[in-house]
Amino acid sequence: MEIITSLTNKKVKYWNSLNEKKYRDQEGVYLVEGEHLVLEALRRNLVIELIASETYQINYLGDIYYVSDEVLKKISRVKTPQKVMAVVKKQETSRIGDKILLIDDVQDPGNLGTIIRSAVAFNLDTIILGKNCVDLYNNKVIRSSEGMIFNIDIQTKDLTKIIPLLKDDSYTIIGTKVTDGKLLEDYEAPKKWALIVGNEGNGVTPEILNMCDDYLYIKMNEQCESLNVGVATSIILYKLGMSNNE
Amino acid sequence: MEIITSLTNKKVKYWNSLNEKKYRDQEGVYLVEGEHLVLEALRRNLVIELIASETYQINYLGDIYYVSDEVLKKISRVKTPQKVMAVVKKQETSRIGDKILLIDDVQDPGNLGTIIRSAVAFNLDTIILGKNCVDLYNNKVIRSSEGMIFNIDIQTKDLTKIIPLLKDDSYTIIGTKVTDGKLLEDYEAPKKWALIVGNEGNGVTPEILNMCDDYLYIKMNEQCESLNVGVATSIILYKLGMSNNE
Incomplete structure (x- = not known):
């Protein structure tokens, strides 16, 4: 078994470059770390190659590179590097279902991952x-999604352009306002809808918010101005998910 | 106006020490940072002294120390230090209301802050x-609570000791299980209840979970094993909050 130990090895440099968006965009791939995420990616047939500690055992017929702990530490972005990582191909689809979440300018990777999971x-x-x-x-988005990033169609679009198309296709566009609008408890979701959620501090961009058909709010104690965006989004999805289909 | 500029000034060392739990416990105080949190603490009359950038303007009759940006940077634990911080006194009460949240072993400060906010x-x-x-x-708990830490009674206790006392006082103890138990949507909360939520990876300690009277679960897609603990807790609180009082 050959083990890569040099931090200046070409492969090591390549893997490490994938910690930057620029190189992920260029290569169309990204890194995932830890057995749980790697197994999810394998299950979805998205793995290009594995990077594993010399002590890691796995039955895998594709490309696998064994590396020293120093190399793992260099590539990893977590405090305690895991024993296995994978280079995974990005998977963008153009499928659009009946229940859509539009995410405008969420900046915290933990929040985005949590929203994907919910x-x-x-x-x-x-x-x-x-x-x-x-x-x-x-990497923080992927980790906080707990691998759910592999289990849903995700696209990137200019929201101001996609929203009019969705409206033409009879989707109801649903926005959120902290106090104004319809009370979430009383809202019956239509068949096809798209919920828009926005930035942690500023909410949804006004231009986009103005495009909504319905506005929802979550009733809460007046001492509390707002909820965490991941929490607010999850509560609305929970409620809308209950109120139509299955 | 006197401005503290020395990083080895006694006060500076004291403030910086409050970034460690040991010293917060010893002194019975903690630091909050940023205008929003400082104003919340002032409104609650919990501020012992303010630490402000020389350019910061505030009408405050109590103790205020002006410091250089280098000093602020030393004390702060955020990337871009704010212009004002406060030393705030811990406030533990022994009041117990009808609706209680018991938190067992939540480790991520962002999750704890989010739960407090919700x-x-x-x-x-x-x-x-x-x-x-x-x-x-x-400091991350306080920040992600968005100052809500000041707006609710919070105590620290041995949960295995408090739960039997709550049961004697006719509280219903509610636990969560990922699939087993009563469906959240159908659950009608009793008058007095205590919800227990647990660790990010391991959930509630088995010993404590066994003490529950009711178990709730949130219906979800089988591809998803669980929700983020802040999200799951918030959804349950949203639902229980709706189903009794106000």
Whole structure:
């Protein structure tokens, strides 16, 4: 078994470059770390190659590179590097289902990952990210999605352009306002809808918010101005998921 | 106006020490950073002294120390230090209301802060932290609570000791299980209840989980094993908050 130990090895440099969005975009691939995520990616047939500690055991017929712990540490972006990583190909589809989440300018990778996880939990069909969102393939997004990034169609689009198309296709565009609009508890979701959620501090861009057909709000104690965006989105998806189909 | 510029000034060392739990415990105080949090603390009359950039303007009759940007940078734990910080006194009460959240071993400060924020939003009366939780006065907890830490009674207790007392006082103890138990949508909350939520990876300690009267689960897509703990807790609090009182 050959083990890569040199931090200046060409492969090592390549893998490490994938921690930057620029190189992920250029190569159309990204890194995932840890057995749980690697197995999810394998299950989806998205793995290009594995990078593993010399002590890691796996039955895998594709390309696998064994590396020293120093090399793993260099590539990893977590405090305690895991024993296995994978180079995974990006997978963008153009399928659009009946239940869509539009994400405008969410900046915190933990929030984006949490939202993706909840979107899968509550049976969303498609997630469309606006151009200003944090990069989907950021390692923190992937980790906080708990691998759910592999289980839902995700696209990146200019939201101001996709929304009119969705409206033409009889989707109801749903926005959120902190106090104004319809009370979430009383809202019956239509058959085809797209929920828009926005930036942590500023909410949804006004131009986009103005395009909505319905506005929802979550009733809460007046001492609390707003909820965390991942929480607010998840509560709405939970409620909308309950109120139509299955 | 006197401006503290020395990084070895006694006060500077003291403030910086409050970034460690040990010193926060010893002194019974903690630091908050940024105008929003400082104003919340002032409104609650919890501020002992302010630390401000020489360019910061505020009408405040109590102790205020002006410091150089280098000093602020040393004390701050955020990338871009804010212009004002405060030393705030810890405030533990022994009041216990009808709607209680028990938190067992949540480790991520962002999750704990988010849960506190949602607990205020959905009208909880009391939060009781188990001994193993991340420190409530960690700066990330305070920031992600968005200042809501000041708006709810929070105590730290041995959960295995408090739960039997709550049961004697006719509280229903509610636990969560990923699939087993009562469906959240159908659950009608009793008058007095205590919800227990647990660790990110391992959930609630088995010993504590066994003490519950009711178990709830959130229906979700089978591709998704679980939700983020902040999200799951918030959805349950949203639902329980709706189903009784106000």
